[in-house]
Amino acid sequence: MLYYGDQAANGVKASDFVTELHSKADLDTFINKQPDNVLTVIDVCLRNAAPCIHIFPAVLALAKNFTGFAHFARLIGDESDEAQHLLKELNVNEVPEVVHCVANFGCCCNQSQDLSEPMMCLCW
Numbered sequence: 001m002l003y004y005g006d007q008a009a010n011g012v013k014a015s016d017f018v019t020e021l022h023s024k025a026d027l028d029t030f031i032n033k034q035p036d037n038v039l040t041v042i043d044v045c046l047r048n049a050a051p052c053i054h055i056f057p058a059v060l061a062l063a064k065n066f067t068g069f070a071h072f073a074r075l076i077g078d079e080s081d082e083a084q085h086l087l088k089e090l091n092v093n094e095v096p097e098v099v100h101c102v103a104n105f106g107c108c109c110n111q112s113q114d115l116s117e118p119m120m121c122l123c124w
Helices: 024-032 050-065 081-089
Strands: 018-021 039-045 070-076 097-102 106-109
Touching (some): 018 024, 018 050, 039 050, 070 081
Antiparallel strands (some): 039 097
16 A cells, blocks of 8 residues: 555655645635745545545655655545535545645636636636
């Protein structure tokens, strides 16, 4: 097994590379503290969805390998009512979903993105 709880292979702590988000306030804080030249990536998932469980080791590997170039976070959409509401606000219809965010602009979900539109297709 490559990942369990906060523990990954070779004694790596997942939370050292992927920030856990639990609320809109967490999301806003995470996005706004990122430098302008760093990609902000949110892995949106559900606790018991097999595809979400299977993809997380890859998300963790990306977060580890892109340190300094991208910051990763994970939002578990079924851990609270607030998290479920945030999924709706972000227009997440399927999981796992990767959401890209930029401070002062908002977030964009890959599924809902029209490639003819600017990247920031959903702003708040």
